Amino acid sequence: MRPTLQDMANILNLSKSTVSRALAGDSRVAEATRTKVVTLAEQIGYRPNPIAQGLATRRTNIIGLAVPYAPRSLSDPFYLEFLGAAGDTAMKYGYSLLLSAAEREGSGGYRSHMELANSARVDGMILTEPRVLDERIEILKKMDLPFVFLGMVEDPDVSWVSGENTRGAAFAVARLIELGHRRIACITGPSDQTASKARFKGYSVALAEAGIPLDRNIVASGDFTQTGGYQAMKAVLEHESDISAVFACNDVMAFGVMRALREAGLAIPNDVSVLGFDGIPFAEYMDPPLATVRQPILELGRTIVEILVEQMNGKNKCPIHKVLNVEFQPAGSIAPPSWISREASTCVSGAV
Amino acid sequence: MRPTLQDMANILNLSKSTVSRALAGDSRVAEATRTKVVTLAEQIGYRPNPIAQGLATRRTNIIGLAVPYAPRSLSDPFYLEFLGAAGDTAMKYGYSLLLSAAEREGSGGYRSHMELANSARVDGMILTEPRVLDERIEILKKMDLPFVFLGMVEDPDVSWVSGENTRGAAFAVARLIELGHRRIACITGPSDQTASKARFKGYSVALAEAGIPLDRNIVASGDFTQTGGYQAMKAVLEHESDISAVFACNDVMAFGVMRALREAGLAIPNDVSVLGFDGIPFAEYMDPPLATVRQPILELGRTIVEILVEQMNGKNKCPIHKVLNVEFQPAGSIAPPSWISREASTCVSGAV
DNA sequence: GCAATTAATGCAACCGGTTGTATTATTCGC
DNA sequence: GCGAATAATACAACCGGTTGCATTAATTGC
Structure with a gap:
């Protein structure tokens, strides 16, 4: 049986309260007594019962x-x-x-x-x-x-x-735009979650700043799961074939997005760039590694x-x-859109 | 303030014990009384204090x-x-x-x-x-x-x-062997963990049954993390270049393994097949999807x-x-070894 | 109609601590 | 040497429940 405070008191011929105070380091107990109490506690392995403590103190830790x-x-x-x-x-x-x-x-x-x-x-x-x-x-x-x-x-x-959801998303999406992307799909989370809303806002802001109109047809809502991301991406691909990048509002959905893209025969990042959010450890182990916004x-x-x-x-x-603060983390899943690469290569071959 | 048992007792002019028993459904309290107690509890939102309950019953739930x-x-x-x-x-x-x-x-x-x-x-x-x-x-x-x-x-x-660690691993590795693999590396977990040991045993058993000698040079120990798998694979690749498959003792390490292989310029599964263990949801979202042993x-x-x-x-x-029971889950990360494919294609082209 | 059961409830101890206050022992001032 | 201040400890209530046993009220048997 676990020793109790009373047991200790009996052994030392002290009262419960003194023993309790000794252990708590109350200045009223004599140094010698405290030492005795602490020593005994050590010896018999006394540990205060947190339940009893909780009842008495109304704190449970x-x-x-x-x-x-x-x-x-x-x-x-x-x-x-x-x-x-x-x-x-x-x-x-x-x-x-x-x-x-x-x-x-x-x-x-x-x-x-x-x-x-x-x-x-x-x-x-x-x-x-x-x-x-x-x-x-x-x-x-x-x-x-x-x-x-x-x-x-x-x-x-x-x-x-x-x-920093909004700014983080805006910054990262702006990098996509900087690379030349114009048709950037967005896979959001559940619309009633503040995080989802804030990241979508970042996306909208980045588009607005670049003068790109928001197209609801390339925005779909997932549920922050792989499957959700996969299905949302599929739904978008059904009607729209000209997107060159996707911003998924979390990494896990981005994984689903990557899968949907591959199944549609689209290469990442050559045909479509993918950007996630969160910075979970798996992101960098994907093939290609997932560009994301790393949360601390x-x-x-x-x-x-x-x-x-x-x-x-x-x-x-x-x-x-x-x-x-969050941090944009570039990786292999994003690249300039294919029409830029093609132009570039045309240009090069033309020059040769 | 939360109402207590005593509060309820006062209101109803009953004793604590009766109220307590009424709530506990003790057969000794009159049905009418119980109803009154339960109704009041409902009304004033009484909830027993689990800390006090814990002290009295010595159970915390x-x-x-x-x-x-x-x-x-x-x-x-x-x-x-x-x-x-x-x-x-x-x-x-x-x-x-x-x-x-x-x-x-x-x-x-x-x-x-x-x-x-x-x-x-x-x-x-x-x-x-x-x-x-x-x-x-x-x-x-x-x-x-x-x-x-x-x-x-x-x-x-x-x-x-x-x-079912041992049998699961043995079965899956046997499938690799069946495909034609002979040089199968193994990335184990920490050797003092029973799971790690059991899976390695499964690997050994499968080799033994196929008459393939165990080669310690292509066995390396990781720590069940991505990084651990990555490093262990790198270490193996440094000396051995003829492996055609890898069994990683968990999926997370397999992700690291895949990365190490890609960095070494090896294609999965064309050059090297990869097999994991656990069946975490991410496995099927890898590219190629990771073959694994799915644990329930x-x-x-x-x-x-x-x-x-x-x-x-x-x-x-x-x-x-x-x-x-565990279940072998084949996926794109495993295929026959390249020398078989090459032979096959040679054969075919010869026939045409 | 009265003792013996049985049903319903109350009393009080207990779980193992904390803490306000009373008590005892000691020291100090003068 | 005695009262006052102080140090050290003990007492007892309390936290909010549970539970064994006593008590009271109602029912039953004969």
């Missing part, structure tokens, strides 16, 4: 992490990396992560997240994939539990951390936990919004 | 999940999928998953897992990546906490669930939780060892 159910969620390496980084950081601050496995049902899919938040089991929550009008926010606000979103939230009272995934995980910890400690009551 | 630190761990989609499935199943049985973020240090890397196991915070533990002589087993056995490993463990007293990842997650739940309920005291 656990952070709830709400991961949305599929289609995206836990099959996207982005989340795994994020999870790892968040877990690491949480541990550094003495917290553990409790996963809220999401539910399958469509609309009620947030119930388990809300239950966890309301369970007194966690000191704070990390939430992911905010929607434009996210029903969870109102519920959470009523609970006075600190929480932070991964991804931008409109409500100014809510803390969040996000990669580890830093996102770290930062979000740090902000949450601050709020849990009550140090900072005002909401924090943090946008982390 | 939480399963600890120990994920080893890098290099593999949470950057491998295999684990993410596993995690999702385990989480889903856990929820179905009323449990949540508490992640044990692993530590960076090499040898002491298991400390946090053991602390979690010993923390009274979890009712059971899921452990991953067993090593051949896994130090955790002895520690866990002393704690009388149910635990199950993902992956085979030698100790017969320990429960585990695993894919979701079922692994489901089964492991079910076994653990059974053991936590005390229904089954004897250890359970479960081997789940």
Whole structure:
């Protein structure tokens, strides 16, 4: 049986409270006593019971992490990396992560997240994939539990951390335009997710700045999964054959896009360039390596936990919004459009 | 403030115990009373405090999940999928998953897992990546906490669930041999992991059955990461140029292998065939799609939780060892060796 | 109609800690 | 040497549930 505080007290002929204070480093207990207590604790392997501590202090040292159910969620390496980084950081601050496995049902899919938040089991929550009008926010606000979103939230009272979606997408798409691309398809994520919306906005901005009209026929919406990207790309290819580049709003969809293109007999990047978003490790192992916008995934995980910890400690009551830099990462999946290469080669052969 | 049991008791002029029993469905409380209690609970949104419940019942309804630190761990989609499935199943049985973020240090890397196991915070533990002589087993056995490993463990007293590593690998490698391959390299995982060892054994068995001698020069050890696979393949290519196929002990390493081969100017599968293991979703999105041995990842997650739940309920005291079927999944990354194709084409052109 | 059952509820201890306050022992000033 | 201040420790309530046993009320048997 695990030794308890009372056991220790009995052995040392002390009271529970003194033993407890000795371990907590309370200045009121004599140095000699503390030493004895600590030594004994070491000896018999005493560890305070976190459940009892939780009941007494109303703190659990656990952070709830709400991961949305599929289609995206836990099959996207982005989340795994994020999870790892968040877990690491949480541990550094003495917290553990409790996963809220999401539910399958469509609309009620947030119930388990809300239950966890309301369970007194966690000191704070990390939430992911905010929607434009996210029903969870109102519920959470009523609970006075600190929480932070991964991804931008409109409500100014809510803390969040996000990669620079709009600017990142705009910058990368501008590079495509710079290469000579004019017909650039866009595979978006679910339209009600803020990240998806922001990346699409970046795409639109880049087009607008280059004076290229936005053509809805070459914009399709996926669901942030391989399959989603694959199907969306197929749908676009059915009607449009003159695109020379594709911007997929995340890497995983870009993989599906690449497959759809190849199946349509289009070579990457010779016929069509492909650009992703996220910078997951697999991107550079594709053939050709996928050009993407690298998010600082580890830093996102770290930062979000740090902000949450601050709020849990009550140090900072005002909401924090943090946008982390992203970085365009060129790679073999993008190249100038074929008509430029052809012109160039014509030109060269003409000169020879 | 959250309503407590006492609040409910006060409102209804009942005692805590009756209210508690009413909610628990104890047959001793009158039906009318139970209805009143349940109605009120519904009305004021009463939810029992799981921390207090945990203290009283010594059950937390939480399963600890120990994920080893890098290099593999949470950057491998295999684990993410596993995690999702385990989480889903856990929820179905009323449990949540508490992640044990692993530590960076090499040898002491298991400390946090053991602390979690010993923390009274979890009712059971899921452990991953067993090593051949896994130090955790002895520690866990002393704690009388149910635990199950993902992956085979030698100790017969320990429960585990695993894919059919040896047979799966043997079968797949045999298919390579069947295609005509003789010089098949093997990129193993860390040699002290049972999964790695078992898959390598499958490779050896297949060779032996075909009468092909095992050549240690074309066996290299990776660490189950892309980079590890890449480097191991490079090392092999440095001395050996006559291999016609590679078996990587997991898909993620296979991606690294493919990259190394391409960088060496070798085409897949024309010059070299590549075979992976795991069946992660990305495999089929590679170019060419990666042939692999598909593990039933979701079922692994489901089964492991079910076994653990059974053991936590005390229904089954004897250890359970479960081997789940794997399935060879052919794909574009494997083909007959080039000398066969060349012979074939020579033959054909000769015939014409 | 009264003892014996049975049904319904209440009391109080307990889970293992934390923490406000009371108590005892010691030291200090003068 | 005595009262006051201070240091060290103990007591007891509390966190919010669960659970064994006692108690009371209602029902049954004869």
